[in-house]
Amino acid sequence: MAIRDQMAANAAPLLQPDETVQAVFGAQTTSQYLSLISYWIIVVKNSYRVVVVTDRRILVCRSGRFRTTPVNEILAEFPRSTKLGEPHGLWWKCESLGDRLYVNKRFHKDARAADELHEDLDALLQVFSKPEVWWFPFQRGLTAEETEGFLHRKLSEWDSRGWSQWAGW
16 A cells, blocks of 8 residues: 555544545654754654645644654644645755644655645635626525535545546636
8 A cells, every 4th residue: 555545544533524635745843854963863853744634624643753654643733725835855844834844755746736726726716706607506606615615526526436527627
């Protein structure tokens, strides 16, 4: 099983009913560059975290001392609208999730995907809030919650069936 799949499966008991994982990635609390001074600093001071991005919220979960795949408990919870930032370098220092977390380059695409999905929602909200777009079914524009629900239903249809009535935008 791939590491991302294993982290998502281990995070499932911490999710609310009907909450879906959009992205998951590992992080650690101590900079790997401290190992240049002494490897024991990393062994003693470091803790692993799993960041779980769902359709409703962003969770920072405690993981194992020596492995990133266990998901033991929720340490922090943030609104889904929280922007993670643009990952860069070998070890990206993410400070938007409370504690300083260091994310390895192999997880940068997951952090980018989480932010891009939220940006898609903002762009879709600009269109769907206009009454003329939804005039015939509802005679009004959609609210932010209705637009988010629409987007997540279509994405889950795409994931489960491989297609949806909406090809893309």
